[in-house]
Amino acid sequence: MNAPVPSLPTIPSAPLAARPVLRERGQHEVFCGLTGIVWLHRKIQDAFFLVVGSRTCAHLIQSAAGVMIFAEPRFATAILQDQDLAGLTDANDELDRVVGRLLARRPDIKLLFLVGSCPSEVIKLDLSRAALRLSRSNPKVRVLNYSGSGIETTFTQGEDACLASMVPELPTVAAQANDPLMVVGALPDVVEDQFKRLFDALGVPVTFFPPRRSTALPTLAPGTRFLLAQPFLAATAKALEERGAKRLSAPFPFGVEGTRAWLAAATRAFGVSDEHLARVVEPSEQRARTALTQARERLSGKRIFFFPDSQLEVPLARFLSRELNMSLVEVGTPFLHQDHLGPDLAMLPADVTVSEGQDVDRQLERCRAARPDLVVCGLGLANPLEVEGLTTKWSIELVFTPVHGYEQAGDLAELFARPLVRRTRLEV
Amino acid sequence: MQLTVWTYEGPPHVGAMRVATAMRGVHYVLHAPQGDTYADLLFTMIERRQARPPVTYTTFQARDLGKDTAELFKRTARDAYERFKPDLVMVGASCTAELIQDDPAGIGQTIGLPVPVVPVEFSAYQHKENHGASETLYRLVRACTKNGAPRGERPPGPKRCNLLGPTALGFRHRDDVTEVTRLLGQLGVAVNVVAPLGASPADLARLPDADFNVVLYPEVAETTARWLTKVYAQPSVNVVPLGVGATREFVKEVAALAGVDPQPVLDAQLSRLPWYTRSVDSTYLTGKRVFVFGDATHAVAAARIATEELGFTVVGLGTYSRERAREVRAAAAKYGVEALISDDHLEVEETIARLHPELVLGTQMERHTAKRLGVPCAVISAPVHVQDFPARYSPQMGFEGANVIFDTWVHPLMMGLEEHLLTMFREDFEFADGVGASHLGGHAPQAPKLAEPELVAPVVAAPVAASPQPAPVAAAAQAPAGATALAPGWTAEAEKELKKIPFFVRGKAKRNTERFAQERGLSSITLETLYDAKAHFRS
Ligand code: SF4
Numbered sequence: 001m002n003a004p005v006p007s008l009p010t011i012p013s014a015p016l017a018a019r020p021v022l023r024e025r026g027q028h029e030v031f032c033g034l035t036g037i038v039w040l041h042r043k044i045q046d047a048f049f050l051v052v053g054s055r056t057c058a059h060l061i062q063s064a065a066g067v068m069i070f071a072e073p074r075f076a077t078a079i080l081q082d083q084d085l086a087g088l089t090d091a092n093d094e095l096d097r098v099v100g101r102l103l104a105r106r107p108d109i110k111l112l113f114l115v116g117s118c119p120s121e122v123i124k125l126d127l128s129r130a131a132l133r134l135s136r137s138n139p140k141v142r143v144l145n146y147s148g149s150g151i152e153t154t155f156t157q158g159e160d161a162c163l164a165s166m167v168p169e170l171p172t173v174a175a176q177a178n179d180p181l182m183v184v185g186a187l188p189d190v191v192e193d194q195f196k197r198l199f200d201a202l203g204v205p206v207t208f209f210p211p212r213r214s215t216a217l218p219t220l221a222p223g224t225r226f227l228l229a230q231p232f233l234a235a236t237a238k239a240l241e242e243r244g245a246k247r248l249s250a251p252f253p254f255g256v257e258g259t260r261a262w263l264a265a266a267t268r269a270f271g272v273s274d275e276h277l278a279r280v281v282e283p284s285e286q287r288a289r290t291a292l293t294q295a296r297e298r299l300s301g302k303r304i305f306f307f308p309d310s311q312l313e314v315p316l317a318r319f320l321s322r323e324l325n326m327s328l329v330e331v332g333t334p335f336l337h338q339d340h341l342g343p344d345l346a347m348l349p350a351d352v353t354v355s356e357g358q359d360v361d362r363q364l365e366r367c368r369a370a371r372p373d374l375v376v377c378g379l380g381l382a383n384p385l386e387v388e389g390l391t392t393k394w395s396i397e398l399v400f401t402p403v404h405g406y407e408q409a410g411d412l413a414e415l416f417a418r419p420l421v422r423r424t425r426l427e428v
Numbered sequence: 429m430q431l432t433v434w435t436y437e438g439p440p441h442v443g444a445m446r447v448a449t450a451m452r453g454v455h456y457v458l459h460a461p462q463g464d465t466y467a468d469l470l471f472t473m474i475e476r477r478q479a480r481p482p483v484t485y486t487t488f489q490a491r492d493l494g495k496d497t498a499e500l501f502k503r504t505a506r507d508a509y510e511r512f513k514p515d516l517v518m519v520g521a522s523c524t525a526e527l528i529q530d531d532p533a534g535i536g537q538t539i540g541l542p543v544p545v546v547p548v549e550f551s552a553y554q555h556k557e558n559h560g561a562s563e564t565l566y567r568l569v570r571a572c573t574k575n576g577a578p579r580g581e582r583p584p585g586p587k588r589c590n591l592l593g594p595t596a597l598g599f600r601h602r603d604d605v606t607e608v609t610r611l612l613g614q615l616g617v618a619v620n621v622v623a624p625l626g627a628s629p630a631d632l633a634r635l636p637d638a639d640f641n642v643v644l645y646p647e648v649a650e651t652t653a654r655w656l657t658k659v660y661a662q663p664s665v666n667v668v669p670l671g672v673g674a675t676r677e678f679v680k681e682v683a684a685l686a687g688v689d690p691q692p693v694l695d696a697q698l699s700r701l702p703w704y705t706r707s708v709d710s711t712y713l714t715g716k717r718v719f720v721f722g723d724a725t726h727a728v729a730a731a732r733i734a735t736e737e738l739g740f741t742v743v744g745l746g747t748y749s750r751e752r753a754r755e756v757r758a759a760a761a762k763y764g765v766e767a768l769i770s771d772d773h774l775e776v777e778e779t780i781a782r783l784h785p786e787l788v789l790g791t792q793m794e795r796h797t798a799k800r801l802g803v804p805c806a807v808i809s810a811p812v813h814v815q816d817f818p819a820r821y822s823p824q825m826g827f828e829g830a831n832v833i834f835d836t837w838v839h840p841l842m843m844g845l846e847e848h849l850l851t852m853f854r855e856d857f858e859f860a861d862g863v864g865a866s867h868l869g870g871h872a873p874q875a876p877k878l879a880e881p882e883l884v885a886p887v888v889a890a891p892v893a894a895s896p897q898p899a900p901v902a903a904a905a906q907a908p909a910g911a912t913a914l915a916p917g918w919t920a921e922a923e924k925e926l927k928k929i930p931f932f933v934r935g936k937a938k939r940n941t942e943r944f945a946q947e948r949g950l951s952s953i954t955l956e957t958l959y960d961a962k963a964h965f966r967s
Pocket residue numbers: 032033034053054056057058060116117118119148149150151461462463464524
């Protein structure tokens with residue numbers, strides 16, 4: 001391996017030099033938070049997500065999910081109709097009726113989320129009261145609520161809102177000697193299992209939140225330390241901190257460097273030596289470096305432009321620039337959480353434009369002018385940009401594919417390399 | 429409140445988008461939150477359109493609500509005009525914006541754009557996509573003809589007609605337009621304007637120049653055609669040319685309106701369907717039990733083709749278009765079945781499971797239901813899927829459309845001789861249960877162990893196994909025919925015989941036999957009972 005992958009990044013401890021951020025306010029071309037249901041309903045296996053919304057909301061989930069027709073997915077939409085808008089009492093009765101029908105059909109459901117949408121927010125349908133009422137009338141089911149509405153949440157913020165709504169449910173335990181680390185953020189099971197094995201080998205006790213079953217919630221003790229696995233969990237982190245938990249600051253676990261630094265944040269907090277960490281992760285890092293070699297040849301020096309989508313943009317850009325030697329043109333993100341993203345931001349080159357929010361038409365102009373080699377964007381933009389001769393990578397795939405950790409580093413790089421490879425192959 | 433998992437139709441503003449996107453020179457300014465921009469991908473991914481839909485969304489947020497969302501709408505509309513310079517601007521609201529009552533229609537009139545501004549308003553909590561498309565076309569046509577301003581003399585020359593109804597994201601609209609235009613050409617009838625697909629506002633203004641209208645998709649264009657009849661005395665051709673019989677009627681109606689001779693076209697034998705279906709090879713199609721579901725126009729047409737042109741037996745007929753329930757009920761009555769009018773896909777699934785058809789003709793929704801139930805299926809109607817935009821020419825209408833339909837519907841079924849072989853040599857180990865028609869390879873209807881998730885919209889390329897929870901999906905699906913446990917009462921011998929019956933009819937044979945035994949108060953089912961029941965249900 002000749003590529004310069006530092007084994008332990010030096011994360012600046014000094015306050016960040018204020019990086020200029022381009023703040024945009026115009027048309028956003030991003031999904032709303034309801035979209036998170038698509039992966040959350042598979043993650044928590046005894047949970048059901050009931051959106052209280054309009055036909056648009058149902059259609060969005062169906063379209064964004066690619067309509068994976070499962071025997072019966074664990075989500076549905078209670079579509080508001082004219083009659084429901086007439087008076088709020090009706091809407092509550094209707095909700096009770098719909099939930100009753102649902103729970104009768106799915107006795108296996110232990111946790112029900114009432115998910116607010118733009119229409120339910122605008123008519124001020126109080127879903128938190130509805131959740132309380134329904135919890136009382138259905139003692140076997142825990143009923144929670146959060147909003148995935150597009151007026152309040154952007155794409156992955158739906159997961160944030162969902163997890164934040166679960167934080168008050170986490171049981172409190174007394175302070176204990178080996179209070180486990182809590183890893184926060186929905187991860188594909190395969191990735192979660194890999195991390196579990198690593199933490200076991202490192203001797204760091206660990207729990208994962210959200211759990212696979214709602215009946216196995218991780219516990220909180222005073223001073224429980226947690227590590228975010230996803231960069232979009234601002235509200236969840238805040239709710240945990242309000243309950244006395246302590247966030248460990250780290251870059252996000254993408255690529256070799258990010259994963260090492262992320263694990264290091266945990267091992268240092270748990271008194272595990274850096275040497276032990278290096279020994280434990282050595283085989284994984286070796287594999288990951290090998291896996292990255294080929295992609296690096298293809299991606300090195302290529303210019304990449306990110307449209308805002310999942311908030312994964314900053315850590316991914318860091319990975320692409322430092323481990324694959326890509327050159328960053330613009331890194332757009334719907335929200336820039338300076339605190340959570342601090343370590344990743346600090347590792348971005350100085351000359352990159354970081355933009356927050358969106359005015360899609362103006363951003364398209366910047367993108368066309370820059371003619372990057374690769375554009376990371378949403379599905380509404382990808383084909384039209386391909387027609388203009390740009391090469392694109394659908395951003396949603398980065399959310400729907402296991403990309404965290406050592407074993408996925410190669411796959412993650414490959415996701416970016418494939419569209420470029422495809423271009424060079426085709427001769428039609 | 430209506431509990432829904434999958435919807436057949438989107439909200440009405442998506443119908444408006446289908447019209448705007450189909451046209452040239454139109455821009456739609458939509459008051460809507462950011463998530464509603466998902467609708468763009470329907471066009472860019474499912475239909476693989478090469479440009480973004482001509483839609484600008486205000487994407488208002490919660491923090492705008494207390495302030496001036498109306499002002500935001502104004503600004504967005506002006507900016508969109510400046511950027512895209514359309515010939516016409518449509519203004520409207522999605523479901524959420526409808527609730528905040530900013531009156532995009534009123535604002536649109538007052539912002540002083542130098543082009544016509546056409547408000548499209550629906551009640552989003554009552555109506556759906558097709559209604560939205562229909563209303564939008566109607567509003568646009570009224571606006572572009574200056575509300576029915578008198579037209580000049582019809583230009584001389586051959587008779588001309590308009591083709592009304594094709595939109596963006598329509599089920600085979602692209603190819604239907606080509607096919608019907610060709611057919612009209614064979615009759616010597618010229619097409620004046622196709623609308624909305626490919627039309628500009630100026631083209632809509634020319635609609636009155638035609639001698640008559642052809643309504644290809646009544647769901648979208650019937651309202652407009654009626655208005656044109658009333659105001660411009662343009663008659664409409666009301667037969668939709670789906671299937672050979674309907675296409676022949678269509679030819680006659682057009683010929684009558686155009687004053688031309690239909691006979692050369694009728695005599696030309698332009699479809700292979702009539703011969704293919706008479707060929708002895710097709711005998712095995714006789715009496716196949718089919719369930720039909722789709723939008724009203726396609727469902728009614730499919731039931732007719734199934735019965736008259738393929739010799740199937742319609743065992744169920746339904747639609748999700750409540751607006752057009754009446755015509756579906758009337759058709760169902762003809763086939764002696766009860767119409768299923770429902771937009772609840774679970775109800776449709778239950779009905780299919782209960783009726784045990786041998787073929788389902790439905791939408792993408794029914795395709796998945798059928799797959800779970802192990803029944804062959806062909807897709808006949810929207811909602812659309814990326815597969816409904818094939819690279820090859822593949823119309824549904826006209827004589828070529830009939831050819832396409834013959835192939836598409838017959839393909840999922842067993843080939844005739846193969847079916848016999850399966851029956852005769854049940855015990856050949858390679859004919860194991862779940863083996864489907866050999867020409868379908870791995871795609872044969874299978875006894876589903878797991879309902880395998882599948883992508884209908886194109887969106888996520890990642891295989892589902894890559895989604896955060898690649899959990900095995902509990903198959904709450906209906907147990908497939910043949911996989912059900914035997915009810916007590918079957919003798920071992922009879923049970924063994926039952927297993928020799930091909931899996932795709934075994935469920936039916938089992939149920940029939942049990943019903944037969946029950947009705948006769950028999951306590952056990954023997955070999956005799958099995959064959960008695962078979963004879964009983966044959967007669
Ligand atoms: S943006 Fe609002 S109205 Fe649109 S789909 Fe999302 S929650 Fe529903």
